[in-house]
Amino acid sequence: MTIAEVSKKYDITADTLRYYERIGLIPAVNRTQGGNRNYTEEDCKWVEFSKCMRGAGLPVEALIEYVSLFQQGDATKDARKQILIEQRDQLADKLTDMQKTLERLHTKIKGYEEIIVPVEQNLKKLGDS
Amino acid sequence: MTIAEVSKKYDITADTLRYYERIGLIPAVNRTQGGNRNYTEEDCKWVEFSKCMRGAGLPVEALIEYVSLFQQGDATKDARKQILIEQRDQLADKLTDMQKTLERLHTKIKGYEEIIVPVEQNLKKLGDS
DNA sequence: TCTTGACTTAGCGTTAACTCCAGATGTTAT
DNA sequence: ATAACATCTGGAGTTAACGCTAAGTCAAGA
Numbered sequence: 219m220t221i222a223e224v225s226k227k228y229d230i231t232a233d234t235l236r237y238y239e240r241i242g243l244i245p246a247v248n249r250t251q252g253g254n255r256n257y258t259e260e261d262c263k264w265v266e267f268s269k270c271m272r273g274a275g276l277p278v279e280a281l282i283e284y285v286s287l288f289q290q291g292d293a294t295k296d297a298r299k300q301i302l303i304e305q306r307d308q309l310a311d312k313l314t315d316m317q318k319t320l321e322r323l324h325t326k327i328k329g330y331e332e333i334i335v336p337v338e339q340n341l342k343k344l345g346d347s
Numbered sequence: 348m349t350i351a352e353v354s355k356k357y358d359i360t361a362d363t364l365r366y367y368e369r370i371g372l373i374p375a376v377n378r379t380q381g382g383n384r385n386y387t388e389e390d391c392k393w394v395e396f397s398k399c400m401r402g403a404g405l406p407v408e409a410l411i412e413y414v415s416l417f418q419q420g421d422a423t424k425d426a427r428k429q430i431l432i433e434q435r436d437q438l439a440d441k442l443t444d445m446q447k448t449l450e451r452l453h454t455k456i457k458g459y460e461e462i463i464v465p466v467e468q469n470l471k472k473l474g475d476s
Numbered sequence: 477t478c479t480t481g482a483c484t485t486a487g488c489g490t491t492a493a494c495t496c497c498a499g500a501t502g503t504t505a506t
Numbered sequence: 507a508t509a510a511c512a513t514c515t516g517g518a519g520t521t522a523a524c525g526c527t528a529a530g531t532c533a534a535g536a
Contacts, residue, residue, distance in 0.1 A: 231525080233524070233525055233526080234523085234524065234525085237523075237524060251532095252532045253531075254532075278523080
């Protein structure tokens with residue numbers, strides 16, 4: 219696949235795809251004779267993986283390290299696993315915090331509703347009795 | 348409270364506190380006669396609110412708009428509520444995505460465990476029978 | 477062959493969200 | 507009252523993560 223096709227498929231600009239490759243967020247992509255990028259299925263999986271992980275807020279740095287270790291072969295499996303575990307735990311913590319904030323927003327919105335539409339309060343009270 | 352005290356209490360640098368005020372992420376803080384900031388309880392609540400919302404990834408822009416509307420009085424309640432609803436919905440979507448990514452990380456880590464510690468597989472199988 | 481359009485690299489520009497600095501002024505302890 | 511320290515403002519600097527441009531290369535169709 220060309221860079222344009224991958225760009226469209228994953229909704230990432232060609233600039234960003236080149237950037238990701240440059241910084242090592244995805245392994246180097248194969249080229250055609252002319253030097254143009256020719257993404258394999260494998261390459262695409264890395265693109266998708268990176269997009270997903272970045273979308274969840276994993277730091278670019280950690281992902282670069284992961285890719286780097288991956289390219290160094292089987293001997294790095296433990297280290298790779300450790301990165302994943304660390305990131306998973308941090309993500310889990312973050313999710314907990316965000317869940318709380320979401321609750322807080324719910325509550326705050328409810329507060330606005332009670333003030334703005336007091337009529338509903340009355341209707342509710344009538345319904346209760 | 349002085350800026351140093353608030354800084355310590357919420358773990359936000361004095362520079363950031365001044366920055367937040369400058370861009371309108373929190374309302375203008377009261378001053379002493381000399382011109383130094385003197386945070387009231389109310390001011391602190393805004394600091395805490397901003398920190399919490401920023402921590403969950405709400406865009407600074409939306410929060411500035413919220414504060415701005417708040418300062419314009421009761422007539423803006425509907426608009427403020429709309430901002431909160433929009434942000435809550437976006438946050439909820441984001442949480443769903445992140446939950447999926449977390450699951451994916453769990454699975455990926457499990458994959459590493461199966462390969463790295465095949466002994467456990469055997470133990471497990473023995474246990475099963 | 478010539479043109480068209482996608483692709484290449486290198487490197488500068490941009491935006492968000494801080495972060496730091498300098499020089500002036502306020503505050504406090506002795 | 508005078509060090510010593512905290513805070514002030516305005517503005518420049520920093521970092522992450524791209525986005526954009528220039529100048530050139532490459533492949534396919536007329």
